[in-house]
Amino acid sequence: MxxxxxxxxxxxxxxxxxxxxxxxxxxxxxxxxxxxxxxxxxxxxxxxxxxxxxxxxxxxxxxxxxxxxxxxxxxxxxxxxxxxxxxxxxxxxxxxxxxxxxxxxxxxxxxxxxxxxxxxxxxxxxxxxxxxxxxxxxxxxxxxxxxxxxxxxxxxxxxxxxxNPILYYNKDLFKEAGLDPENPPKTFEELKTAADKISKTGKAVGANFAIYGWFMEQFFANQGAEYVNNGNGRDDLATESLVNSEAGVKVMTWWKDLIDSKAANNLGRKTDDSKKAFSAGQVAMILDSTAALKGLVDGTAGKFEVGTGFLPKPADAKEGGVIxxxxxxxxxxxxxxxxxxxxxxxxxxxxxxxxxxxxxxxxxxxxxxxxxxxxxxxxxxxxxxxxxxxxxxxxxxxxxxxATQGAVMGVFPEARQIVEGAIEEVLNNKKTPKAALDDAAKEITSKIQEYNRTVK
Structure with a gap:
């Protein structure tokens, strides 16, 4: 050719x-x-x-x-x-x-x-x-x-x-809920506890995460888990999505529990909606890019103090980090x-x-x-x-x-969109975490293999 x-x-x-x-x-x-x-x-x-x-x-x-x-x-x-x-x-x-x-x-x-x-x-x-x-x-x-x-x-x-993504949190809401404003949650479990306490005050929802495929990729890396096979597509061309592995199911089970228990809410895919709710004091914790920091701090000046923390991960996660x-x-x-x-x-x-x-x-x-x-x-x-x-x-x-180098595949833009669709299905009670991610992995794998045939 x-x-x-x-x-x-x-x-x-x-x-x-x-x-x-x-x-x-x-x-x-x-x-x-x-x-x-x-x-x-x-x-x-x-x-x-x-x-x-x-x-x-x-x-x-x-x-x-x-x-x-x-x-x-x-x-x-x-x-x-x-x-x-x-x-x-x-x-x-x-x-x-x-x-x-x-x-x-x-x-x-x-x-x-x-x-x-x-x-x-x-x-x-x-x-x-x-x-x-x-x-x-x-x-x-x-x-x-x-x-x-x-x-x-x-x-x-x-x-x-x-x-890269970090946790943004409202220090004032932390204080009002009896939480240490200088000690943001580091694990999934700690974030759930903090979000529960804040939501129960009735002053704000504990957390909101935009339905963003980038966040799922980051949660994998933070658990030391690869997103696609063949060394995250770096040792050889990726041929299979691993989004339905234990790391993915663990993320979605935790995320859905936050929604179901009303410790968090679902505002959809737009990160702007998440940031607006945070800046208005309606939610206490969000995830967003480090590039959003100046805008969030400036936008909340005089309203409340913004704190930042590492991207949370499961307490039993393997060594990892952010992409x-x-x-x-x-x-x-x-x-x-x-x-x-x-x-x-x-x-x-x-x-x-x-x-x-x-x-x-x-x-x-x-x-x-x-x-x-x-x-x-x-x-x-x-x-x-x-x-x-x-x-x-x-x-x-x-x-x-x-894991932290990040996955590479020729169909990444569409793969990210497919994952966002799977997250929506889980949060909207249409599929279980495993079923939604199984379907997403199958679809992404098919797209990867189609791309690889084109390359060859």
Whole structure:
């Protein structure tokens, strides 16, 4: 099969899957729909042009534009043009449309669950190639972040916007229920006890978790459990979903018990609905991305104090941790070598401690480099938002293994949607946890195998 034919089949398969559903991505969907183009720097005569496609909407678009402007002003040989392409799904659709033309990007941002597809597409140059040629020190990256994008000991893409889930809780409601506001629940069992006490006060519901496939993936990793077979799809192509394993059934049994006992409520799939209920003091505990922290703290200022805790897990769970969410930067291999080398210079610039500090403070995403935490601006920001220390500690306490590296499969967007459907069936009393997850696993496995046949 020719390269163009393979890529066309892969893109067609993925686009069909994503056309059927609106996919939750592990962070807030961008709100902006216009294309602001590049801000600031005027085009430099004779400079090598680099086109950067991204999906950072809303206020984050301005932060991306500023990073690009910072780079363009730092030298006179390369001119980067940042182009906002809408949501991650929109971006992938436009990437497909650019195939076979000269209109595509040099560098493209892709959500983490698109990693398997990007590798299989044969459209990219692994970032490791530039790292090796330049003898660039990968050790400066946070290992639990770079680990997600490392396959067969190669870093295929450069981490960009990175987050993970944490527990947010209302310290005032904890106090009123007789709970220690400085000691958030660490286990499923402790969370159930705390949620029960808060709900019984009649002042708020104990907890709410959005029906979000990303959370299920995280609950697996936090139990040291793999989500798909073959080493989470990292030792070989995944061929089977493991969502119906003991780890999954344990999560759904606990979650349903929270709902049935009225220790928690069900507000559906939208994380925005969960955050609104939390900010209004209607629920005491929610799960959300670390990138939501600044907005939640600012939004509740003067109402109550926001506390943060690690993602809870069963008391008898194996060693695990959280998986990074977000997206990374991929180098497209259909661009001239000189253009790719210029793009590599831009990517290196983005990883510098100064730029990472700026990115972190203005977006809430993690710095991907360890030295960014030594920047005075980051230290000051931590004083202002001490709750973020929880996120840092959780990331650093995570032991990197196949479970916490995260699963990879070519049909991840649809798999996430199927799992969300199964969660709904359980919480709405349509199926038992085991039956719903068995059906989900069967459907996902079928989709994985269909994708693998396309790849082969």
């Amino acid at each position: 020719g390269k163009k034919r393979l890529v066309s089949l892969l893109l067609a398969a993925v686009m069909l899957l994503m056309a059927a559903c609106s996919v939750n991505m592990g962070e807030d969907e961008p709100k902006t729909t216009t294309d602001p183009g590049t801000k600031g720097t005027e085009t430099k005569s004779g400079a090598q042009k680099v086109v950067f496609w991204h999906a950072m909407g809303g206020a984050t678009t301005k932060v991306v534009d500023q990073l690009v402007d910072n780079f363009n002003k730092s030298q006179d040989k390369i001119q980067v043009e940042a182009v906002y392409q809408g949501t991650y799904d929109d971006l992938l659709s436009k990437l497909k449309a650019s195939m076979g033309t000269s209109e595509g990007p040099t560098v493209v941002q892709m959500y983490e669950i698109g990693s398997r597809f990007m590798i299989d597409s044969k459209l990219i140059t692994p970032m490791q190639n530039f790292i090796d040629q330049d003898k660039w020190d990968v050790g400066q990256l946070e290992p639990n972040i770079s680990g997600y994008y490392t396959f067969d000991d190669k870093l295929y893409s450069m981490p960009f916007n990175t987050s 990074v969410g977000g997206a990374s930067l991929w180098m497209m291999n259909n661009r001239p070598d000189e253009e790719q080398k210029a793009a590599w210079e831009f990517i290196k610039f983005l990883t510098s401690p100064e730029q990472q500090a700026f990115w972190h403070i203005n977006t809430g995403y993690f710095p991907i480099t360890t030295k960014a935490y030594e920047q005075d601006s980051v230290k000051e920001n931590l004083k202002k938002f001490p709750q973020f220390q929880t996120a840092i500690d959780q990331l650093h306490n995570t032991k990197l293994n196949r």
